Amino acid sequence: MTGNVMLIGWHGHECRKLERWLREQGLVFNHARPEDVVAAERASVALVRESGAEAPGLPRLEAVMESSRAQPTILVGDGLAPEQVILAARLGALDVLTEPLCRDQLRKAIGEARMSCLDSTDADVLREDCPAILGTSSQILSVYKQLGVAASNDLNVLLTGETGVGKEVSAHCIHRHSVRAHRPYVAINCTAIPEGLLEAEMFGYARGAYTNAIADGVGRIESAHGGTLLLDEVGDMPMAFQAKLLRFLEDRQFHRLGDSEPRAADVRVIAATNRDLEQDVEAGRFRRDLYYRLSQLPIHIPALRERTDDVRALLRAFVSDANLKLGLHITDISEQAQAEAVAYHWPGNVRELKNIVYQAAVRTRVGRIDHLPLFPGTHTQGGDDTCSETALAALIQRAIAGGRVREMLEEVEGLALQSLLEAFAGNRSRVAEELGMSRNTLRARLRLHGLQVESQ
Numbered sequence: 001m002t003g004n005v006m007l008i009g010w011h012g013h014e015c016r017k018l019e020r021w022l023r024e025q026g027l028v029f030n031h032a033r034p035e036d037v038v039a040a041e042r043a044s045v046a047l048v049r050e051s052g053a054e055a056p057g058l059p060r061l062e063a064v065m066e067s068s069r070a071q072p073t074i075l076v077g078d079g080l081a082p083e084q085v086i087l088a089a090r091l092g093a094l095d096v097l098t099e100p101l102c103r104d105q106l107r108k109a110i111g112e113a114r115m116s117c118l119d120s121t122d123a124d125v126l127r128e129d130c131p132a133i134l135g136t137s138s139q140i141l142s143v144y145k146q147l148g149v150a151a152s153n154d155l156n157v158l159l160t161g162e163t164g165v166g167k168e169v170s171a172h173c174i175h176r177h178s179v180r181a182h183r184p185y186v187a188i189n190c191t192a193i194p195e196g197l198l199e200a201e202m203f204g205y206a207r208g209a210y211t212n213a214i215a216d217g218v219g220r221i222e223s224a225h226g227g228t229l230l231l232d233e234v235g236d237m238p239m240a241f242q243a244k245l246l247r248f249l250e251d252r253q254f255h256r257l258g259d260s261e262p263r264a265a266d267v268r269v270i271a272a273t274n275r276d277l278e279q280d281v282e283a284g285r286f287r288r289d290l291y292y293r294l295s296q297l298p299i300h301i302p303a304l305r306e307r308t309d310d311v312r313a314l315l316r317a318f319v320s321d322a323n324l325k326l327g328l329h330i331t332d333i334s335e336q337a338q339a340e341a342v343a344y345h346w347p348g349n350v351r352e353l354k355n356i357v358y359q360a361a362v363r364t365r366v367g368r369i370d371h372l373p374l375f376p377g378t379h380t381q382g383g384d385d386t387c388s389e390t391a392l393a394a395l396i397q398r399a400i401a402g403g404r405v406r407e408m409l410e411e412v413e414g415l416a417l418q419s420l421l422e423a424f425a426g427n428r429s430r431v432a433e434e435l436g437m438s439r440n441t442l443r444a445r446l447r448l449h450g451l452q453v454e455s456q
């Protein structure tokens, strides 16, 4: 490998080690202060080092990108916060590596950086905090990078992942890091609005368009003008409406219901779903053309059970959150409860974890949380993976002893719902029938328990 690597932010022993390694790789190096970037001999790649603890932003990287946007740049970070990883991608860093540096990764990153050229935006860097988005696992770091890339362009984004993985939080994060950050962020849940009202809700309506339309009404698309529109649960959008949405996406023009005047809205569209849209397209439940249009930039958020490295950090963060918001004094969570949480299956993902921490925190109020109310029988590793009578009996006994009978009944309900879903292969209609409840009631119960909602 040949080339000229510029080092920014390395000092002392670490610096000498890296220089030696670069030389061994046949790479020349320069040292530069960020402000010297333009003056310095043109480098093939810039390696910028930042410490997460040093500052909330990325001062060195910002200076480098400011001076030389066309230069392929890799960020090397020590203890970077999620917002910093997002910001790095947003600023146009080609890669983000964490310390201690893996030499193979570095070699690969330098090789790739030299082959590429930056495609970054001229937009101002946004310094606002994005909504709390947590996690430091390699899987979630990769998501942050993709969110940063999404924030630097205006493509339609499709966020996929199970319920509760953080799709909505991620959509908001893209918005807050994009050039549209100071314009509206409007979210619409496509399943929460009855089919007949969806058009009026989305596009607005003219006075007299329907019985209760006593004045003109602005739709969500118009309210989002200049900003970002999140179409949540887009996979559940009725077929008839899909065609109307597609028309809008094609030319960003629409008509209010009952109004012939065409209107235009400049919105960035982010869609989210926990369904397998490709499968729905194959099954004829979702329009293929709309799917392509929405998924210009697909981002998949992995389930929590696939990134168990995040569990302990999330537990700690939500304990602090609960202390702050509810005026509690929780000091920590027992090692055993943390280990159980790491081994747990988390069908409701981060939402379920957050709810469980809050429940446990409210019960404990002061001191250490010794027990997290996890559903028995849904552990990924170790643990008993059947809902045995013994586990149920123990659960009931513990609840009676602890005066938590009501909570126990809720836990049992969640467990029963989960078992029924498994027994009927996720078919909600069959589960609702079995329980003698409406699909809407079932849906609400499933949500309450953080269980994945499959529409069938």
Ligand SMILES: Nc1ncnc2c1ncn2[C@@H]1O[C@H](COP(=O)(O)OP(=O)(O)OP(=O)(O)O)[C@@H](O)[C@H]1O
Pocket: 132, 133, 134, 135, 161, 162, 163, 164, 165, 166, 167, 168, 169, 170, 232, 272, 273, 274, 350, 351, 354
């Ligand atoms: N990485 C994360 N960091 C902090 N909080 C998170 C994270 N992911 C999810 N949450 C929290 O979990 C809850 C659910 O998140 P969110 O609504 O974004 O999930 P979702 O994937 O959109 O779920 P659904 O598909 O059911 O709508 C929210 O309270 C959110 O704050």
